[in-house]
Amino acid sequence: MDIIQEFKDVVENPYNYVQDLKHKTGKPVVAYLCSYTPEEVVYAAGAHPFRVFGVSESIARADAHLQSYSCSLIRGVLEDSLTGKLDFIDGAVFPHTCDSIQRLSDIWRMNTDYKFHTDVVLPVKLNTHSAREYMYEVMNKFKTDLEKGLGVSVTAESLAEAVDTYNDIRKNLFRMYQLKSEHPGLISGGEMYAVVKGSMIMERNQVKEKLALLVSELEKSASQSVDTGRKRIILTGGICNHPDIYKIIEESGGDVVWDDLCTGSRYFEGVLNRNDDPITSIADRYCDRLVCPAKHSSETSRGENIARIANEHDADGALFLFLKFCDPHSFDYPYLKDYLDSVNVPSILLEVEEQLPSEGQLKTRFEAFIEML
Amino acid sequence: MSENIHQKETDKEARKIKSVKRMKEIMTNYYIEAKTADQHKKKIGWITSGGPVEPLIAMDVIPVYPENYGAMIGASKMGVDLCETAEGMGYCRDLCSYARSDIASSTVNGGPIGGLPEPDFLVCCNNICGTVLKWYEVQARYYKVPLFIFDTPFSHTEMTNEARRYVEKQIYEYIDFLEKACGKKWDDDRMVEVGKLSIEGQRLWQAVLDTCMNKPAPMSAFDAFFHLALIVTLRGTQTAVDYYKELLEEMNDRVRQGISAVPNEEYRLLWDNLPIWYKTKWLSEKFASHNACLVADTYTSAWCGQLDYLDENDFLKSMVEGYTSIYLNISVDQMANTVLKMADKYDVDGLVMHSNRSCKPYSLGQYDIQRIVQKERNLPSLMIEADMVDERNFSESQTETRIDAFMELVKENKGAIK
Numbered sequence: 001m002d003i004i005q006e007f008k009d010v011v012e013n014p015y016n017y018v019q020d021l022k023h024k025t026g027k028p029v030v031a032y033l034c035s036y037t038p039e040e041v042v043y044a045a046g047a048h049p050f051r052v053f054g055v056s057e058s059i060a061r062a063d064a065h066l067q068s069y070s071c072s073l074i075r076g077v078l079e080d081s082l083t084g085k086l087d088f089i090d091g092a093v094f095p096h097t098c099d100s101i102q103r104l105s106d107i108w109r110m111n112t113d114y115k116f117h118t119d120v121v122l123p124v125k126l127n128t129h130s131a132r133e134y135m136y137e138v139m140n141k142f143k144t145d146l147e148k149g150l151g152v153s154v155t156a157e158s159l160a161e162a163v164d165t166y167n168d169i170r171k172n173l174f175r176m177y178q179l180k181s182e183h184p185g186l187i188s189g190g191e192m193y194a195v196v197k198g199s200m201i202m203e204r205n206q207v208k209e210k211l212a213l214l215v216s217e218l219e220k221s222a223s224q225s226v227d228t229g230r231k232r233i234i235l236t237g238g239i240c241n242h243p244d245i246y247k248i249i250e251e252s253g254g255d256v257v258w259d260d261l262c263t264g265s266r267y268f269e270g271v272l273n274r275n276d277d278p279i280t281s282i283a284d285r286y287c288d289r290l291v292c293p294a295k296h297s298s299e300t301s302r303g304e305n306i307a308r309i310a311n312e313h314d315a316d317g318a319l320f321l322f323l324k325f326c327d328p329h330s331f332d333y334p335y336l337k338d339y340l341d342s343v344n345v346p347s348i349l350l351e352v353e354e355q356l357p358s359e360g361q362l363k364t365r366f367e368a369f370i371e372m373l
Numbered sequence: 374m375s376e377n378i379h380q381k382e383t384d385k386e387a388r389k390i391k392s393v394k395r396m397k398e399i400m401t402n403y404y405i406e407a408k409t410a411d412q413h414k415k416k417i418g419w420i421t422s423g424g425p426v427e428p429l430i431a432m433d434v435i436p437v438y439p440e441n442y443g444a445m446i447g448a449s450k451m452g453v454d455l456c457e458t459a460e461g462m463g464y465c466r467d468l469c470s471y472a473r474s475d476i477a478s479s480t481v482n483g484g485p486i487g488g489l490p491e492p493d494f495l496v497c498c499n500n501i502c503g504t505v506l507k508w509y510e511v512q513a514r515y516y517k518v519p520l521f522i523f524d525t526p527f528s529h530t531e532m533t534n535e536a537r538r539y540v541e542k543q544i545y546e547y548i549d550f551l552e553k554a555c556g557k558k559w560d561d562d563r564m565v566e567v568g569k570l571s572i573e574g575q576r577l578w579q580a581v582l583d584t585c586m587n588k589p590a591p592m593s594a595f596d597a598f599f600h601l602a603l604i605v606t607l608r609g610t611q612t613a614v615d616y617y618k619e620l621l622e623e624m625n626d627r628v629r630q631g632i633s634a635v636p637n638e639e640y641r642l643l644w645d646n647l648p649i650w651y652k653t654k655w656l657s658e659k660f661a662s663h664n665a666c667l668v669a670d671t672y673t674s675a676w677c678g679q680l681d682y683l684d685e686n687d688f689l690k691s692m693v694e695g696y697t698s699i700y701l702n703i704s705v706d707q708m709a710n711t712v713l714k715m716a717d718k719y720d721v722d723g724l725v726m727h728s729n730r731s732c733k734p735y736s737l738g739q740y741d742i743q744r745i746v747q748k749e750r751n752l753p754s755l756m757i758e759a760d761m762v763d764e765r766n767f768s769e770s771q772t773e774t775r776i777d778a779f780m781e782l783v784k785e786n787k788g789a790i791k
Contacts (some may be wrong), residue, residue, distance in 0.1 A: 065740050069467065069730050096527055099503045103737035105529060106705035109743060120528040121536065124499055124506060130546065134539035141535055211478050278549065294503055296522060299513045327733070331507035334463030350475060351465070 007198030028090040036095035044162040051200035071325040072354045074104040091116025097294040125296040134302040159278035171267040172211035183225035184255035189246025235259035237321035252366035258313040263274035293328035303339035316348040316373040412675040416493040424498035426552025430609040431564040443471030445485040447650025448764035469731040470762035472508040495605040498523040500702040521550045525697040549599040571609040577617035579677040580779045585668040589633030594644045594667035595657040604676045633665040644670035646727035647761040663780040669719040706736035709745040723783040724754035755779035
């Protein structure tokens with residue numbers, strides 16, 4: 001499909017795309033690297049929210065700032081910044097999630113020279129009234145910081161429009177996932193990956209339009225979709241920066257039918273309440289949606305959630321996909337695995353660094369796993 | 374010849390810190406009391422090392438510190454075994470070794486003092502890291518006990534008013550939680566007393582550390598790692614105050630008599646990050662062999678670094694800043710400033726940094742601090758790659774070579790300044 005190809009092109013060359021977008025529209029570009037960034041506010045400020053993943057093939061300059069036991073995400077993104085690949089951005093925003101991103105924010109602020117830098121120091125627990133109030137205040141402060149930093153004003157109208165745009169985008173991403181879960185042969189895992197990731201890079205009105213088109217096309221062709229005969233796999237972890245994973249799983253006899261990823265369902269879960277003040281609804285969504293393991297909503301919420309996903313999507317197996325040195329995810333692994341075991345969903349764990357293990361090696365592992373299901 | 378040996382032995386004996394014995398007694402009693410808590414109808418609350426312990430003391434709860442236990446595990450070289458047990462449970466080897474060894478020790482019969490007494494509830498304050506949140510979630514599921522999270526927003530460039538309000542509200546939530554968990558009423562007057570004792574204890578601890586401004590220093594950071602235990606575990610009690618009075622007196626005495634921690638102190642160094650618990654003796658002797666004394670450290674001073682914020686007359690409210698602004702909850706540039714101040718205060722000749730695989734908030738940013746210290750004070754620095762508990766991440770021969778090379782630099786640098 002042409003639409004999917006457009007997302008793929010953006011994902012292949014994110015920096016060229018955004019640089020070009022900035023050149024054409026004059027919009028300031030605000031980089032971020034975590035789904036706890038209130039993108040809606042950036043969008044409402046007339047800026048372009050741009051999620052960075054790091055494109056450098058090897059790390060050299062970031063090694064002078066970050067130890068080798070830091071994850072590939074923060075090392076990769078810092079490398080891109082220090083080598084000038086991100087010179088076109090106007091600034092970056094760092095929401096408080098894990099210890100590594102928190103320290104990256106400091107190092108970034110001390111060693112780069114963008115116009116704008118802000119931290120969104122979110123609460124870590126999300127299940128109390130005072131945390132919710134604080135979340136609201138933090139979102140409001142972010143709005144003010146953004147206004148000051150970019151020299152713009154964020155109006156009630158622009159926020160209301162942002163709420164609608166993001167609800168639309170998230171609704172269609174959700175719908176695409178549902179269709180994939182119902183008809184795994186309808187769209188490949190790699191294609192889905194490109195669409196979700198591209199949605200965090202591409203201009204959001206474009207995203208909104210293209211997703212609506214894509215979903216209606218998928219709905220039309222859903223009935224003709226053929227059964228792949230493959231096992232149903234769910235992915236869980238932090239970010240996925242390796243589209244090849246999907247292809248290798250498919251070649252090994254599995255379809256990824258749902259996920260609990262920061263670059264997946266956690267990005268689009270949750271609806272903004274249109275009847276509320278927009279900042280309140282943005283804050284509420286963060287308190288209510290599925291949490292990243294760096295946040296706390298209860299001691300068992302993530303376990304219950306992964307079991308629910310496995311049940312709802314009739315999973316045969318699960319793949320834990322972690323970045324090496326990602327502490328929050330690694331801590332949750334034994335207990336999430338227990339939850340999956342309790343609903344009879346076998347799982348395997350794959351830790352990845354900058355590069356994936358060789359395709360052959362992965363295929364052997366996945367085939368052995370899928371055969372067992 | 375034999376006279377020489379005799380002299381050396383007498384020297385060594387004179388250099389020993391006498392209070393060590395008292396400290397061991399207090400810690401033994403403390404753990405005995407904790408392990409027999411139900412006999413005394415007392416509750417056990419597990420709490421993080423940076424957490425607000427004073428309300429627990431005010432409620433007559435016995436605070437227990439898994440991190441202190443982690444240090445004991447490291448020092449008694451039981452770390453590798455317990456870490457491997459945790460890995461067998463599915464915890465990745467890259468995770469914090471305090472957390473891994475504590476989580477493992479809960480499930481086995483063993484570990485120092487035969488394991489920690491089980492908690493009635495857990496108090497997790499994330500001012501030291503995000504790891505404690507995950508670790509305490511694990512323990513809350515394991516022991517099926519309530520968990521209170523004291524959430525202290527990170528201060529990158531400032532502590533915001535939003536954060537202040539949020540933390541203040543949590544102090545009252547914390548009190549509610551304790552009333553429920555302990556089944557008894559909160560006592561404001563008792564809290565005032567405990568607050569005063571806490572501040573007094575911290576002042577005394579700071580005064581003890583300050584004796585190392587003397588040349589030669591009467592104690593070293595390696596001694597501080599040991600004597601720290603009470604200001605962490607029994608902060609807010611008369612026991613801690615009395616002990617540190619005694620220790621301070623001993624240190625002042627040593628200063629008067631010219632008894633130094635290191636026989637011929639020529640070089641003064643500053644330590645950064647947690648101790649390498651299983652190698653403190655070796656490191657201490659290694660540096661002493663170069664006539665170098667680690668006269669101060671960023672770690673033990675964290676338990677008295679907030680005195681400016683704490684207020685005897687309104688202790689509870691002053692906990693807001695006090696607990697949110699601690700060393701690890703601030704940005705790398707603010708940490709570098711603290712390091713520079715300490716370098717000046719203790720007049721050091723170099724910086725020794727432990728790049729600790731177990732502790733990202735402490736370690737990420739060290740390279741930048743190293744550069745700032747080099748630029749601002751022209752001080753050489755050494756980076757030791759290790760881990761606080763997991764000995765598998767330490768190479769003695771490599772570290773030895775690096776210390777020797779570093780000490781050459783320190784000597785040259787100091788010579789050049791002279």
